[in-house]
Amino acid sequence: MAEFNKKDFGEKLRKFRKEKGLSQENLASIIKKNATTIGRFETGKLIPNAEEIYLICNELGIEEYQLFNTFDKIIDKKNSKNPFGVNRLYVYYIGYYPTLKKYDKCKFVINLIEKYEYCRIELTDYVSNRIYLEGYLEADNFMAFFRFNNYKPTSMRLECSQINLNISNGIDRLMSGSFYCTDTKYNTSARKCLVSTEDLEFTDELLENLKIKNNEYEDMKNKDIWYIDMENKEDFEN
Numbered sequence: 001m002a003e004f005n006k007k008d009f010g011e012k013l014r015k016f017r018k019e020k021g022l023s024q025e026n027l028a029s030i031i032k033k034n035a036t037t038i039g040r041f042e043t044g045k046l047i048p049n050a051e052e053i054y055l056i057c058n059e060l061g062i063e064e065y066q067l068f069n070t071f072d073k074i075i076d077k078k079n080s081k082n083p084f085g086v087n088r089l090y091v092y093y094i095g096y097y098p099t100l101k102k103y104d105k106c107k108f109v110i111n112l113i114e115k116y117e118y119c120r121i122e123l124t125d126y127v128s129n130r131i132y133l134e135g136y137l138e139a140d141n142f143m144a145f146f147r148f149n150n151y152k153p154t155s156m157r158l159e160c161s162q163i164n165l166n167i168s169n170g171i172d173r174l175m176s177g178s179f180y181c182t183d184t185k186y187n188t189s190a191r192k193c194l195v196s197t198e199d200l201e202f203t204d205e206l207l208e209n210l211k212i213k214n215n216e217y218e219d220m221k222n223k224d225i226w227y228i229d230m231e232n233k234e235d236f237e238n
Contacts, residue, residue, distance in 0.1 A: 004068075005044075006044030006045075006047060007043075007044040008044075009044060009047065009067055009068065010041055010042040010043050010044040010045075011042070011044075012066065012067050013041055013042050013056070013067060014042040016060045016062055016066070016067075017038075017042075017060065020059075020060050020061065022059070022060075023035070024038040024039055024042075027056060027059065027060075030055050030056065030059045031048070031051075031052045031055050031056065033052075053067065061113040061120065063115060081114060081115075081117075081118055081119040081137065081139070082112050082114045082119045082137065082139075083139045083140075083141070083144065083167060083171065084112065084144075084167075084171050084197055085171075085197075086112070086197050087111065087112050087113070087114075088109060088110070088111055088112065088197075089109070089110040089112065089195050089196065089197060090107065090108075090109060090110075090126070090195065090196045090197075090198070090199055090200065091107065091108045091109070091110060091123075091163070091179075091193055091194070091195050092105070092106070092107055092193060092194040092195075092196075092200075092202050092206055092210065093106050093179050093191055093192065093193040093194070093210060094106065094191060094192075094207070094210050094211070096183065098184075105202045105207055107126045107202050108123055108124065108125065108126055108132075109123075109124045109125075109126050109129075110122065110123055110124075110146060110163075110195075111124060112137065118136055118137075119136060119137040119139075120134065120135075120136055120137075121134065121135050121136060121137050121146055121148070122134045122151070123146075123148055123161070131151045132151060133148035133149060133150065133151055133159065133161060134148065134149070134150075134151045135147045135148040135149055139167070141167070141168065142166070142167065142168040143164065143165065143166060143167065143168070144164075144165040144167050145162065145163070145164055145165075146162060146163040146164075146165070147160075147162050148160065148161040148162065148163075149161075157184070159181075159182060160182075161179070161180060161181040161182070162179075162180045162181075163177055163178070163179050163180075163193060163195070164177050164178045164180075164230070165177035165195055165230070166230035171197060172197070173196070174194050174195070174196050174200075174206075175194070175195045175196070176192070176193075176194060176195075176229070176230045177192075177193050177194070177195055177228075177230055178190055178191070178192060178193065178228040178230065179191050179192070179193040190226065190228065191210070192209075192210045192211075192212075192228060193210070194206060194209070194210065216229070
């Protein structure tokens with residue numbers, strides 16, 4: 001029978017906490033304890049109970065087994081749920097700024113946390129790293145669907161958003177997609193977005209490519225359907 005190693009457990013907990021960029025105080029607040037308790041967990045002097053382990057793992061974005069196994073469970077990259085090969089994507093779209101009362105450039109980050117059976121995602125502010133929405137990714141060799149909902153279950157307003165992304169032309173440069181979301185008054189909208197595996201400057205040229213073109217508007221009026229063009233990534237390449 002294998003012997004449980006408290007010190008090894010604590011070292012793993014410390015490693016995952018630091019990788020997440022959390023302090024002991026941050027993690028302690030999740031389980032309603034103080035930083036000293038987290039310190040005792042990390043030195044192996046104290047072991048959290050089942051509920052505390054669940055809350056800690058959820059906050060760190062890891063599975064419980066990763067704190068106990070002496071080796072990390074290897075994800076078969078051939079069956080990977082994350083086709084992008086990175087843990088961060090950058091999203092560019094035209095958003096509304098209530099304080100300025102105008103539409104302008106919006107840049108967000110999608111964090112991809114790959115699990116054994118699925119890929120969890122977080123939509124975060126580019127500057128503050130604040131998490132606004134979380135959800136999961138579904139993808140094949142042609143399309144990727146990012147499905148988001150409220151980050152905090154206690155949020156006053158239900159919010160569900162989705163980004164549909166064409167990846168059939170490759171993921172090495174800008175990928176074109178559509179972003180479906182609601183505003184504070186529950187008005188739904190569909191808009192163009194661009195997604196990149198690299199942190200690019202949001203230039204005026206990118207902004208122009210995110211606007212509805214005249215031919216798209218005329219086509220939308222004739223068919224009463226807006227088919228967002230996600231096919232031609234060549235327009236965005238140098």
